[in-house]
Amino acid sequence: MVTIGEAARRSGVGIELIRYYERTGVVAGPERSPAGRRQYNADEIHALRFIRRCRDLGFSLAEAKSLLGLASSTGLACGEAQSVGQHHLKGIQKKICDLQQMEAAMVQLMRPCHSGQQDCSMLETLLQGSESDWPPQDRCLNI
Template sequence: MNIGQASRASGVSAKMIRYYERTGLIPKALRRESGYRDYSPSDVHMLRFIRRARDLGFAVAEIDDLLNLWRDTSRHSGDVKRIAQAHIARLRDRIEQLEQMAATLTTLVQCCAGDDRPDCPILADLEEAGEGNSTGQAAGGTGRLRHQP
Protein backbone atom coordinates (compact mmCIF):
# COMPACT_ATOMS: atom_id res chain seq x y z
CA MET A 1 0.00 0.00 0.00
CA ASN A 2 1.16 3.57 -0.60
CA ILE A 3 1.92 6.11 2.11
CA GLY A 4 -1.58 7.60 2.02
CA GLN A 5 -3.16 4.21 2.54
CA ALA A 6 -0.68 3.37 5.31
CA SER A 7 -1.46 6.70 6.93
CA ARG A 8 -5.21 6.08 6.89
CA ALA A 9 -4.79 2.49 8.11
CA SER A 10 -2.46 3.43 10.97
CA GLY A 11 -3.72 6.84 12.02
CA VAL A 12 -0.22 8.30 11.54
CA SER A 13 0.10 11.21 9.13
CA ALA A 14 2.15 10.75 5.97
CA LYS A 15 4.42 13.57 7.16
CA MET A 16 5.13 11.71 10.42
CA ILE A 17 5.71 8.43 8.60
CA ARG A 18 8.36 10.16 6.47
CA TYR A 19 9.86 11.70 9.63
CA TYR A 20 9.98 8.32 11.38
CA GLU A 21 11.74 6.84 8.35
CA ARG A 22 14.20 9.74 8.09
CA THR A 23 15.13 9.48 11.79
CA GLY A 24 15.42 5.70 11.69
CA LEU A 25 12.55 5.00 14.08
CA ILE A 26 11.08 2.74 11.41
CA PRO A 27 12.91 1.06 8.54
CA LYS A 28 12.74 2.77 5.18
CA ALA A 29 9.81 1.47 3.17
CA LEU A 30 10.38 -0.69 0.18
CA ARG A 31 10.03 1.19 -3.10
CA ARG A 32 8.02 0.24 -6.13
CA GLU A 33 9.54 0.57 -9.59
CA SER A 34 7.73 3.90 -9.81
CA GLY A 35 9.67 5.10 -6.75
CA TYR A 36 6.62 5.23 -4.49
CA ARG A 37 6.89 3.81 -1.01
CA ASP A 38 5.24 0.44 -0.49
CA TYR A 39 4.05 -0.47 3.01
CA SER A 40 3.13 -3.93 4.24
CA PRO A 41 0.55 -4.89 6.85
CA SER A 42 3.41 -5.38 9.34
CA ASP A 43 4.58 -1.80 8.64
CA VAL A 44 1.06 -0.57 9.43
CA HIS A 45 1.05 -2.66 12.61
CA MET A 46 4.31 -1.00 13.67
CA LEU A 47 2.90 2.45 12.87
CA ARG A 48 -0.16 1.71 15.03
CA PHE A 49 2.19 0.70 17.84
CA ILE A 50 3.99 4.03 17.48
CA ARG A 51 0.72 5.97 17.32
CA ARG A 52 -0.51 4.34 20.54
CA ALA A 53 2.78 5.04 22.28
CA ARG A 54 2.59 8.69 21.15
CA ASP A 55 -1.02 8.85 22.39
CA LEU A 56 0.30 7.79 25.79
CA GLY A 57 2.86 10.58 25.67
CA PHE A 58 6.04 8.60 25.13
CA ALA A 59 8.88 10.53 23.51
CA VAL A 60 10.35 9.33 20.23
CA ALA A 61 13.48 8.03 21.98
CA GLU A 62 11.35 6.02 24.39
CA ILE A 63 9.29 4.69 21.52
CA ASP A 64 12.51 3.57 19.84
CA ASP A 65 13.44 1.67 23.01
CA LEU A 66 9.95 0.16 23.20
CA LEU A 67 10.05 -0.85 19.54
CA ASN A 68 13.40 -2.56 20.06
CA LEU A 69 12.01 -4.44 23.04
CA TRP A 70 8.84 -5.30 21.10
CA ARG A 71 10.93 -6.83 18.31
CA ASP A 72 13.17 -8.71 20.76
CA THR A 73 11.43 -11.98 21.62
CA SER A 74 14.01 -12.63 24.34
CA ARG A 75 13.20 -9.34 26.09
CA HIS A 76 12.51 -9.07 29.79
CA SER A 77 9.17 -7.51 30.66
CA GLY A 78 10.96 -5.74 33.51
CA ASP A 79 12.79 -3.60 30.95
CA VAL A 80 9.49 -2.49 29.45
CA LYS A 81 8.03 -1.89 32.90
CA ARG A 82 10.96 0.36 33.87
CA ILE A 83 10.41 2.53 30.80
CA ALA A 84 6.71 2.80 31.59
CA GLN A 85 7.34 3.58 35.26
CA ALA A 86 9.80 6.34 34.39
CA HIS A 87 7.24 7.77 31.98
CA ILE A 88 4.55 7.69 34.68
CA ALA A 89 6.85 9.62 37.01
CA ARG A 90 7.40 12.29 34.34
CA LEU A 91 3.67 12.47 33.69
CA ARG A 92 2.95 12.93 37.40
CA ASP A 93 5.55 15.72 37.57
CA ARG A 94 3.95 17.40 34.57
CA ILE A 95 0.48 17.05 36.12
CA GLU A 96 1.77 18.71 39.29
CA GLN A 97 3.26 21.57 37.25
CA LEU A 98 -0.01 22.01 35.35
CA GLU A 99 -2.00 22.03 38.60
CA GLN A 100 0.32 24.71 40.01
CA MET A 101 -0.11 26.79 36.85
CA ALA A 102 -3.90 26.44 37.04
CA ALA A 103 -3.88 27.44 40.72
CA THR A 104 -1.76 30.52 39.98
CA LEU A 105 -3.97 31.55 37.08
CA THR A 106 -7.11 30.97 39.17
CA THR A 107 -5.75 33.27 41.87
CA LEU A 108 -4.79 35.90 39.32
CA VAL A 109 -8.22 35.75 37.70
CA GLN A 110 -9.87 36.13 41.11
CA CYS A 111 -7.70 39.21 41.78
CA CYS A 112 -8.59 40.79 38.44
CA ALA A 113 -11.58 43.13 38.60
CA GLY A 114 -12.42 42.42 34.97
CA ASP A 115 -13.85 45.90 34.55
CA ASP A 116 -13.10 48.98 32.42
CA ARG A 117 -9.94 49.91 34.34
CA PRO A 118 -6.58 49.18 32.70
CA ASP A 119 -4.99 47.73 35.87
CA CYS A 120 -4.76 43.96 35.57
CA PRO A 121 -2.88 41.65 37.94
CA ILE A 122 -2.71 38.98 35.23
CA LEU A 123 -0.77 41.24 32.88
CA ALA A 124 1.33 42.57 35.76
CA ASP A 125 2.33 39.03 36.70
CA LEU A 126 3.24 38.19 33.11
CA GLU A 127 5.23 41.41 32.81
CA GLU A 128 7.25 40.82 35.97
CA ALA A 129 7.95 37.19 35.11
CA GLY A 130 9.14 38.35 31.70
CA GLU A 131 11.65 40.65 33.39
CA GLY A 132 13.33 37.73 35.10
CA ASN A 133 11.39 38.05 38.36
CA SER A 134 9.84 34.62 38.67
CA THR A 135 10.24 34.11 42.38
CA GLY A 136 6.70 32.83 42.70
CA GLN A 137 5.88 35.09 45.63
CA ALA A 138 3.17 37.71 45.86
CA ALA A 139 4.44 41.25 45.67
CA GLY A 140 3.27 42.97 48.83
CA GLY A 141 0.31 45.29 48.32
CA THR A 142 0.56 45.50 44.52
CA GLY A 143 -2.00 42.86 43.68
CA ARG A 144 0.67 40.94 41.79
CA LEU A 145 0.89 37.30 42.59
CA ARG A 146 3.57 34.80 41.78
CA HIS A 147 3.46 31.13 41.03
CA GLN A 148 5.58 29.12 43.48
CA PRO A 149 7.62 26.60 41.41
Protein backbone atom coordinates in the same frame (compact mmCIF):
# COMPACT_ATOMS: atom_id res chain seq x y z
CA MET B 1 1.24 -4.36 0.34
CA VAL B 2 -0.26 -0.88 0.35
CA THR B 3 0.84 2.63 -0.58
CA ILE B 4 2.02 5.22 1.88
CA GLY B 5 -1.33 6.97 1.69
CA GLU B 6 -3.18 3.82 2.70
CA ALA B 7 -0.60 3.10 5.39
CA ALA B 8 -1.16 6.61 6.72
CA ARG B 9 -4.91 6.03 6.80
CA ARG B 10 -4.58 2.66 8.54
CA SER B 11 -1.96 3.71 11.07
CA GLY B 12 -3.19 7.17 11.85
CA VAL B 13 0.24 8.61 11.06
CA GLY B 14 0.40 11.31 8.40
CA ILE B 15 2.27 10.71 5.15
CA GLU B 16 4.89 13.36 5.79
CA LEU B 17 5.34 12.05 9.29
CA ILE B 18 5.83 8.48 8.08
CA ARG B 19 8.56 9.66 5.75
CA TYR B 20 10.06 11.67 8.56
CA TYR B 21 10.08 8.61 10.83
CA GLU B 22 11.81 6.63 8.11
CA ARG B 23 14.33 9.39 7.42
CA THR B 24 15.24 9.67 11.07
CA GLY B 25 15.42 5.93 11.63
CA VAL B 26 12.44 5.57 13.96
CA VAL B 27 11.07 2.91 11.63
CA ALA B 28 12.82 1.01 8.86
CA GLY B 29 12.12 1.90 5.23
CA PRO B 30 9.69 -0.50 3.53
CA GLU B 31 10.14 -2.24 0.22
CA ARG B 32 9.78 -0.19 -2.92
CA SER B 33 7.81 -0.80 -6.08
CA PRO B 34 9.75 -0.83 -9.38
CA ALA B 35 8.77 2.82 -9.72
CA GLY B 36 10.30 3.60 -6.33
CA ARG B 37 7.12 3.87 -4.30
CA ARG B 38 6.98 2.68 -0.71
CA GLN B 39 4.99 -0.47 -0.12
CA TYR B 40 3.85 -1.36 3.37
CA ASN B 41 2.96 -4.75 4.76
CA ALA B 42 0.79 -5.40 7.82
CA ASP B 43 3.75 -5.51 10.22
CA GLU B 44 5.04 -2.16 9.09
CA ILE B 45 1.65 -0.57 9.51
CA HIS B 46 1.52 -2.19 12.93
CA ALA B 47 4.85 -0.61 13.82
CA LEU B 48 3.59 2.79 12.71
CA ARG B 49 0.47 2.38 14.83
CA PHE B 50 2.64 1.30 17.75
CA ILE B 51 4.69 4.48 17.41
CA ARG B 52 1.56 6.57 17.21
CA ARG B 53 0.15 4.98 20.35
CA CYS B 54 3.39 5.65 22.18
CA ARG B 55 3.37 9.26 21.01
CA ASP B 56 -0.28 9.60 22.05
CA LEU B 57 0.80 8.49 25.51
CA GLY B 58 3.47 11.16 25.49
CA PHE B 59 6.54 8.98 24.99
CA SER B 60 9.36 10.66 23.11
CA LEU B 61 10.27 9.28 19.72
CA ALA B 62 13.42 7.80 21.23
CA GLU B 63 11.36 6.03 23.89
CA ALA B 64 8.84 4.89 21.31
CA LYS B 65 11.59 3.48 19.15
CA SER B 66 13.14 1.70 22.10
CA LEU B 67 9.77 0.24 23.12
CA LEU B 68 9.19 -0.87 19.55
CA GLY B 69 12.55 -2.59 19.62
CA LEU B 70 11.60 -4.38 22.83
CA ALA B 71 8.22 -5.33 21.47
CA SER B 72 9.71 -6.61 18.24
CA SER B 73 12.29 -8.80 19.90
CA THR B 74 11.29 -12.40 20.49
CA GLY B 75 10.03 -12.78 24.03
CA LEU B 76 8.80 -9.38 25.02
CA ALA B 77 11.31 -7.80 27.37
CA CYS B 78 9.04 -6.92 30.24
CA GLY B 79 11.53 -5.52 32.71
CA GLU B 80 12.92 -2.85 30.43
CA ALA B 81 9.50 -1.84 29.18
CA GLN B 82 8.28 -1.52 32.75
CA SER B 83 11.23 0.67 33.56
CA VAL B 84 10.57 2.97 30.59
CA GLY B 85 6.89 3.02 31.44
CA GLN B 86 7.39 3.76 35.13
CA HIS B 87 9.80 6.55 34.32
CA HIS B 88 7.32 7.98 31.91
CA LEU B 89 4.43 7.69 34.35
CA LYS B 90 6.41 9.67 36.91
CA GLY B 91 7.04 12.33 34.28
CA ILE B 92 3.34 12.57 33.53
CA GLN B 93 2.47 12.86 37.22
CA LYS B 94 5.06 15.57 37.69
CA LYS B 95 3.60 17.52 34.80
CA ILE B 96 0.07 17.20 36.16
CA CYS B 97 1.27 18.45 39.51
CA ASP B 98 3.07 21.41 37.92
CA LEU B 99 0.06 22.30 35.82
CA GLN B 100 -2.26 22.15 38.81
CA GLN B 101 0.01 24.64 40.56
CA MET B 102 -0.07 26.75 37.43
CA GLU B 103 -3.85 26.57 37.39
CA ALA B 104 -4.07 27.62 41.03
CA ALA B 105 -1.68 30.49 40.34
CA MET B 106 -3.73 31.61 37.35
CA VAL B 107 -7.01 31.45 39.27
CA GLN B 108 -5.41 33.37 42.11
CA LEU B 109 -3.99 35.82 39.62
CA MET B 110 -7.32 36.59 38.01
CA ARG B 111 -9.60 36.28 41.01
CA PRO B 112 -9.87 39.81 42.37
CA CYS B 113 -10.00 41.50 39.02
CA HIS B 114 -13.21 43.23 38.15
CA SER B 115 -13.06 43.20 34.40
CA GLY B 116 -13.37 46.55 32.77
CA GLN B 117 -11.64 48.55 35.45
CA GLN B 118 -8.43 50.36 34.75
CA ASP B 119 -6.06 48.75 37.22
CA CYS B 120 -5.90 45.04 36.56
CA SER B 121 -4.76 43.02 39.52
CA MET B 122 -3.59 40.29 37.21
CA LEU B 123 -1.03 42.45 35.48
CA GLU B 124 -0.05 44.08 38.76
CA THR B 125 0.56 40.70 40.30
CA LEU B 126 2.68 39.58 37.39
CA LEU B 127 4.66 42.80 37.56
CA GLN B 128 5.23 42.53 41.28
CA GLY B 129 6.96 39.16 41.11
CA SER B 130 9.49 39.00 43.91
CA GLU B 131 13.07 38.01 43.33
CA SER B 132 13.06 35.64 46.23
CA ASP B 133 11.12 32.88 44.48
CA TRP B 134 14.00 31.99 42.24
CA PRO B 135 15.10 29.35 41.74
CA PRO B 136 11.70 27.83 42.46
CA GLN B 137 11.80 24.93 44.85
CA ASP B 138 10.29 21.69 43.68
CA ARG B 139 6.88 21.57 45.28
CA CYS B 140 5.93 18.23 43.79
CA LEU B 141 7.81 15.99 46.20
CA ASN B 142 4.84 13.74 46.80
CA ILE B 143 5.48 11.76 43.64
